[in-house]
Amino acid sequence: MNSVSELQRRRAVNQIWNAAEDYSFLPDFKAFDKDGNAELYWNSVIGAVRRHYEYAKLAKVFASFQQYEESDEYEGLLWIGLENAVYQKEQPERPVLEKLRRDYAERYLAVYGASSLDDYHLYDCLATAHYERILGKEPQMSRYDKKLLDELEFGPELDTDAIVERAGELFSRWFQITLEEKRRERRLPLIGFKRRGGKKEKTRYRQFGIGIADHPLHAYTDEEELLRREDEPTTHLNAAQLRAFMAFKFGASMYSEQENAELERKLCSGNHSLCHLLFTRGVPEKGKIQNAFEALRKEREAKQIEMNRQYYRQHLAENRTSIDRLASRIRNSVLLYLQPSDIRSDSGKLDGTRIWRAGILQDEKVFLRTEQGNMGDLSVDILLDASTSQSERQERVSTQGYIIAEALTRCSIPCRVMSFCSMTGYTILRIFREYDKPRENEKIFEYVSNGCNRDGLAIRAVHELMNNSPCENKILILLSDVKPHDALRVFSEDSSDYTAYERETGVRDTAAEVRKARGDGIAVICVFTGDEQDLPNAKLVYNKDFTRIATVDKLADAVGTLLQNQIRNL
């Protein structure tokens, strides 16, 4: 037994919730069989314990075991006692438990029944005896063990306090341990220790019944990490070298040099007059890695891409539900917006202007049938902010992007996914997936944050790309923290001085670009990924058309509502 999949974990939690008749807590103990599948009987017991007893008091007892070396054994023994008690409480309401319990006991004995004799472990011995008793057999055991088991098998008449008291008495008498938690000896919690990308709960597996249980130690911090921007290197490269460097770093340009120059002339004006653009599909340029720093960076990126994929897989169940929900909402609003068109037919609504044909020409097609329109005239572009300020949430942003793209794909709405970042005067637009490549959503996980973000220029560039979209109606979804920041400064007319492209200047420029796009009939909406303090910026730039998502599972509803509103207004 090595690992438990996310799906089985979620399944176990669901089994526990069901038995507890309460969905508001996250269980600490979960039971799995030796193949890593959720163990229905034990999870039902765990849930039922929650329902019949005050779990907080029991949790204290379990916590107090942690100070001893044999904590796993004590835990196991206490669970045997609880199982015995809660089974008798629950069985009258849930008669099927009898069968589930017997089945479980049989399975347990088939796996552990024989082996526990040679290698004596108190827990194994008592557990075997307990399950033998369940099957109506008289177990072979020493008088000493028998007495312990008799005492341990709590009856249904005990309430929580009585159980805690009995347990305290029993464990101190048989094992000379006290169930008072000694504060002093507690292991230092893992607070203050934080690994990038390793924010999941630390999980410990132990023997539990025939399988294992996992028992999370909540080890995470809320410590605000200060945002660190990558230092902008002042470059000594000439223009051509710099362009080559960018292409090498981010991928070959998708335009020829001339086309690119054309685009830059058109787009890099006003606030962005000294900027350059790189449009790339991430196709690697051939060339040698120039230095160790670059090599390290490449390696880091590869790791991040793997982490993005992993994050998606770890939350597979939720993500799939999100995709499903979002897809059905989009499908629904799109259907609503499609205008039906009338076609000539030999049945349906009579068309008064053509009725003469029936009598004169024997043409029976004098009726109109309503035909559903097609979705061909709506396209969606998704733009991910890939600046360093997003580095703490790269996995989440890529997963969100993927969910939206996948939902749109399922509705057969053409969608294009891009990310942008800026570096040394270049704003790089990376295209992950084109309108006509519905099978390439996986590429979105190649999203890696890098450098700064010149939101205004990026939106302007995407606006230009979208103008060439074959569809009549266009929606642009940004996943951004609305925190424009770029090293290349902006010349301000009023003060005839340069101001940094950040804060008010950056936000105002971004807002202006969003307005321009809207003026061209592109619906722009934003999924706000940033922190509380930047919310006012989002309001300023996107007006009402943005949504803030506390957890990924809210994504579908939030984006669904935004999209519905936009589609309605088309």
Add this chain to the structure above:
Amino acid sequence: MFAFLKNEGIDPAILQRIREFREQYPASEDMRHRIPQPRFHYYGKEIWEQALTALLAGENLLLVGPKATGKNVLAENLAAVFARPAWDISFYLNTDAASLIGTDTFKNGEVQFRRGPITQCAQEGGFGVLDEINMAKNESLAVLHATLDFRRIIDVPGYERIRLSPCTRFVATMNYGYAGTRELNEALASRFMVLNMPIIGQENLQKLLQSQFPHLRNEYAQQLSQLFQDIRKKCDSSEISTKALDLRGLLSAVSLVENGLSLGQALEMGMTNKSFDPFERQLVQDLITARVRGDLYARDLFEEK
């Protein structure tokens, strides 16, 4: 039907007024076949009284509630109690005025008006069940405004104005909260009295099971209705979709057991397989396993006849 209502404890005064209504408006012979003969009864005294009173007062009803709350059962029951012919009109996205009111056709060399279900129902004094009214676009329902409010008319441009028979009533149903549904606009909602349908409780579900299957053993009626509540809880906490929360499926499953399948197989067909996501099916299967044995057959579930 009256015996059942009396049994449910409905106010006798209301029942008396229904009898008077039925005497005053007897259904015509050729419409008799449209009077529903319900297979299921709706349980719930309060809802019954509210619905009956509203209809007696000449109002139209809107039944709002999530899946498996008996909206259509109640609508059908109501038509049966009042002994009125019923028209079932399902609303969908492209429902338009023509499909409701009627449309032109070409008959015997001339254009004639072919009545739609609403028009027929209005003229025959029927009960129109407007099923899933919120599936249609609000704009296309605007033609019903005059029909549903105090004017009680249907005005088709180019034709005569049709007056509603005094015993015509409309009972609309709508499901709130799943992906396919939309808000009903104010103009339309204001033309109905709205009944919020309560979720069927454990006890009433047990009653329903036992009335459908009089030989079903008490303990299994209880466990099966518990199972339904378990599934509902899981839907409410949005761990699974509402696909497996299927009351019709549960009833059909019991009937399959009666006809020879094992309970496990029957529930799989009736409930688990309603969901097409393998993980969701697994969760539903766990709920079933934690509630009833799969290897039970008719002889276990039912008492000897």
